[in-house]
Amino acid sequence: MPGLIDYLHKIKFGQTEREEGLASHKKKNGTPTMGGLAFIIVPTLVYVIGSFFTPFKLDMNTMIILLAFVGYGVVGFIDDYIIVVQKNNEGLKPAHKFLLQSILAVVFFFLYRTNSTTDIWIPIFDVTINLSWFYFILVFLMFTAETNAVNLTDGLDGLCAGQMVIALVPFAIFAFIQDLNNVACLICMVIFAxxxxxxxxxxxxxIFMGDTGSLALGGFIAAIAMVLKQEILLIVIGFVFVAEVLSVIIQVTYYKKTHKRIFKMAPLHHHFEMCGWSEEKVVTRFRLVGVILAILGLVLGVM
Known part of the structure; x- marks a missing residue:
C-alpha cells in the first residue's frame, strides 16, 4: 500500500469530490484513489500461484469467484480512469456501466450452471426450492444490485472495507462447514488484504478504493453467496449495503413524485452526517449494525 499510494500521488490519480457533496468532504480532493488495485491483485496472484504449491487449488468455484472479483474490478477501473484521467466526475455513463455489469452477471450464471444446480435454500424453514430458469433472474439481480450497493457504501473513510470484512467472515465459516476449503482460503486472503x-x-x-475496489468487492461477495448457495443470507448479512442502495432508490423516487426528500441526503451514511454525526461515529455505528447482522446470518445459516 505505501508504494501504491506514493505512485498514485506521483501520477496524480487523486479523488475529485462532487460539487454537490458535503462541504466536510471537499478536503478529500486529491487523495489517491484506485486503492482497490492492491486488494484485488495481491490475493488473486497469491492464490493462483499458490494453487500450484499448496493444497488450495483453483477449482470451478474459486475460478468463478476470482473472475467476478477481477471482472467487476476492471469495470470499476474503467470508471475510475475516466474520472481521474479525463477529469469527468460522472465516470462511465450509468447505462454503459449497467450493461457491463449485466454481461458479467450472465457470463457467471452460465459458468456456474456447468457446475451446480438452480436450487436455493430458504433458512429458518430449511426448505430447498428449484427455481429453474428463474434462478437466472436471481443471479442477475444479485450481481447488479450488490455491486451497486457496495459502490454506494464507499463514501466514508473505512466504511465500505470495514463492512465487507464483517460480512465476509460468516461466508468464510459457511465455506469451512461445507468443506469448500479452497473457497474459505480465498475469502480469508481477501479479508486479510x-x-x-x-x-x-x-x-x-x-487512499480510497475507488469504483475499482467497490465494484470488485460487490462481485466477489455475490459470487461467494451463489457458490455457497447462501443467496438469501446475502441479503441478511449484507443488509447495510442493501439499506444504502434502498435509501437512494427511495430518495430519488419520492423526490420525483413530491419534490420533497425523506432523507437529508442519500446514501444513508450521508443522512447521518447531515444530522450532525461525525464521520467516525457513522462508521462505528454502521459496523456495529454489520456485526449484529453477520451474527444473525451466521446463526440462521447453521441452524
Whole structure:
C-alpha cells in the first residue's frame, strides 16, 4: 500500500469530490484513489500461484469467484480512469456501466450452471426450492444490485472495507462447514488484504478504493453467496449495503413524485452526517449494525 499510494500521488490519480457533496468532504480532493488495485491483485496472484504449491487449488468455484472479483474490478477501473484521467466526475455513463455489469452477471450464471444446480435454500424453514430458469433472474439481480450497493457504501473513510470484512467472515465459516476449503482460503486472503488496506483507509484516509475496489468487492461477495448457495443470507448479512442502495432508490423516487426528500441526503451514511454525526461515529455505528447482522446470518445459516 505505501508504494501504491506514493505512485498514485506521483501520477496524480487523486479523488475529485462532487460539487454537490458535503462541504466536510471537499478536503478529500486529491487523495489517491484506485486503492482497490492492491486488494484485488495481491490475493488473486497469491492464490493462483499458490494453487500450484499448496493444497488450495483453483477449482470451478474459486475460478468463478476470482473472475467476478477481477471482472467487476476492471469495470470499476474503467470508471475510475475516466474520472481521474479525463477529469469527468460522472465516470462511465450509468447505462454503459449497467450493461457491463449485466454481461458479467450472465457470463457467471452460465459458468456456474456447468457446475451446480438452480436450487436455493430458504433458512429458518430449511426448505430447498428449484427455481429453474428463474434462478437466472436471481443471479442477475444479485450481481447488479450488490455491486451497486457496495459502490454506494464507499463514501466514508473505512466504511465500505470495514463492512465487507464483517460480512465476509460468516461466508468464510459457511465455506469451512461445507468443506469448500479452497473457497474459505480465498475469502480469508481477501479479508486479510482488506485489513491491510484499512490501515491506510481509516480516518483520515490516505487512499480510497475507488469504483475499482467497490465494484470488485460487490462481485466477489455475490459470487461467494451463489457458490455457497447462501443467496438469501446475502441479503441478511449484507443488509447495510442493501439499506444504502434502498435509501437512494427511495430518495430519488419520492423526490420525483413530491419534490420533497425523506432523507437529508442519500446514501444513508450521508443522512447521518447531515444530522450532525461525525464521520467516525457513522462508521462505528454502521459496523456495529454489520456485526449484529453477520451474527444473525451466521446463526440462521447453521441452524
Amino acid at each position: 482488506l485489513l491491510g488496506y484499512l490501515k491506510f483507509n481509516k480516518h483520515p484516509a490516505k
